[in-house]
Amino acid sequence: MKKIFMALVLSLGITTSALAETFTFVVPQKPGSGTTVWTEIVLKELARFMPGHTLKLRNFPGARDIPAVNAFQNELRFDDTIVMVSHGGNGVSFLQEDVDYNYADWESIGMMNLNIIVGKRLDADLDNIIFASKSGRVPDAMGMALLLCGKLDSIAEYTTCFKSKVNWVPGFGNGGDRRLAFKRGELTVDRENPAAYKKHIAKNPDAELWFHHGILQADGSHADDVNYPGKQMEILYEAKWGEAPSGPMYDAYVLVKSFRDALQKAFWVNAGNPNAELLQKALLEMSKDPQAIKAIQKKVGKYEWVIGEEGNARRDTLMSFVTEDALRGLVEFSNDALNIKAVYKESILNADAVDVVEEEEGGIINKIKSFFKSE
């Protein structure tokens, strides 16, 4: 009897220890940063839906928030208890910097999709805009270039036009100094996420909304934001220039804004991680819990959650934007117009897009062959 009891106790202990995991959420920033605070808020709610498990936050800061994400790609992701927390800046870096990581190798637990709003001062001269530079602001600069310059044939022409109309001022941080400079009128255009927009631009009597980027949909299109109807860049462009935006500059713009805004905050594990389902299920339950969502929205604003398979599908949609033309356009504009040292990475091109290019090349060769044959 004693042996049976002991065996029961032991097996119960083994079962419990196998089930109870300590999950470490790696944040690529310092304590107190925006993504750290966001993660702390979400983890506090998520913990209620993962009873018996421990959720830990680990700060892994480094230059431009890249080292942690590189470490996740190269090493950490093979630990089934590690969850990577990424933000929009990581998305922009992925596209045009020499980083190790690739979202295609990961599985989405969930992501928050949001819009970015661009405001301008009422007295802003749109032929002489003063805007704070930062690599995470590339989509805003490209949106501005499209709106101000209309349909042009090449990235080089957009670069010339942008430089003639926008004073891209370096040296501003992410928060206070930039906002104060905008309030004082030293900067004439600024941009914010929806929560910060309400606080810093919407309530500024000297400022108004200029445009927003729209919200990425499951089918890859960008929808107008119901909070700011009629102010999406595409809508304003069409109203001003009489046609919908298109061409290499627009493709590059769609690519970079999608990677920044749709991946604004995201949880990732390695593809095939056996704990993925558990984490996705808990996050899904949390997203359906009014109390949890209310607590999160109160602190970080109202953003759309995309969870589990939907998150993977959204990631795949994003990857489909990484075509050769779009990527080359982005890199060229970043280098020439924005003075950001961007690199073109063929390795991240969407496989389908590469196939299309190859097919087209094959098609041309076939046409030439058939031309000579016909001769």
Add this chain to the structure above:
Amino acid sequence: MSAILTLLAGTFYGLIIGLIPSAGATTGLVAMFGFISYFGFDPYLGVIFCMAVVAASTTGDTYAGILLGIPGANSAAATMVDGYPLAQQGRATEALTAAITTSTLNGLFWGTLTFALLPQYAKLIMYFGIPELWAFILLSLACVGFVSNKFWFRSIIAICVGIGIGLIGTDPETNMDRFTMGWDYLGDGVQLMPLVAGLFAFPEIIAGWRRGNSIATLSGEETHTHQTWEGIKAVWKYKWDALRGGAIGAFVGFLPGLGGAMGDWMSYGATVASHPEEEFGNGNMRGVVGPEGSNNAQKATSMIPTVLFGIPGASFAAVLLGLFAYLGFELGTQEIAADIKFFDSLTFGFMWATVITGILCVVFNKHIAKITYVPYIYYFPLLVGFIIWACVQYTGGWQDYAILGLTTCLGLFMKKYKFSRPALLMAFILAMKIEALSLQMWFIYSVDTLVTRPLFLGIMSVVIMLLVFSIVKRSKLDYA
């Protein structure tokens, strides 16, 4: 009752943090992310706790500077210049009492002005644009480099090295790594904690170890109670230095993003410049009262841009912003401006923690100051442990230790050859700001527009006057 208990807990926690060398309000607040959620049941208690931590840690960080010659936080470095020699002369209680009384009184005075008139400051802050902030930084470097040190050429070298170290990291223009020598760890820049520890803490600890015995010896003539009274009387005697320091600190706090170190050094520089006939750096009580007038005043007025605009007035305020967001308070909004309970909690936490800390410190100074009579060997392992712990909080890896080793070598070299360590520290802290403001000014302004800004021209005139002053009438201070 719960508010009082929270206040006491915050004050106690802040005091402990302040006593740890190289820590300070920012460190104490960052650590709070681990337990801020416990205030979820009543976020206003969280506000009281946070403000108590700010007030208590600012007062508490004076101890390490005066007793050990190690700045409790970077903002306490200026107090150390004359405070530490006073401790070595057996006048630690007097120096501590004077410092804490000044700090408390200025905290109360500027705290009252800040919290009572908070909504009135919104327009005032708009007069300080990019050129004025840039000129103000030059002024602070002129204070620490020229007025506070007689080796002005070595100070220039120290400032250049400080700026060089401060610029390691990411180029704000190209977004590429800069001066990292291929070491990825440096991509995020050199962290403040190991630099402060390497420049100040370890050179002083090593000096203490070599000395072998206590920092000071008992004279037997003067009791600690007598010294306590002398310290309080010193505040009255040097009241104009205290008030000037408070006003400078309050002004620096009011300007977003400049930070406490600048206010303290400007106050110290102003004190030295006001008394050219006196000797500083060897234990002048004015040199303690001047900068100590600044720190609590600066913390109080830093809350003006933080609360009104949601724009941090200093590094501690940036962390505070995050903590308040966690508690559900969005600073810079009209909702917060209308939340009277929030303002009451801010005022209650800061003001009462200032009073309690001031009383506790003055009462117990004579006991705490006895550490200077204890042989170094008894407490230096604890000190080394604390400092190393604080320095490896960044990544916890070998790189943290390597940086600490390198900065310690630099600190030892500078101490030996009388290069101004405070000037290097100050330049390091402000390097990115100098670069950022220079770029902003270059891109947005021209000479034609600059000459139309009277405030900018006024501050630049003071900088030039200070430079001339330092060349014509050289400071006697040789602290390095």
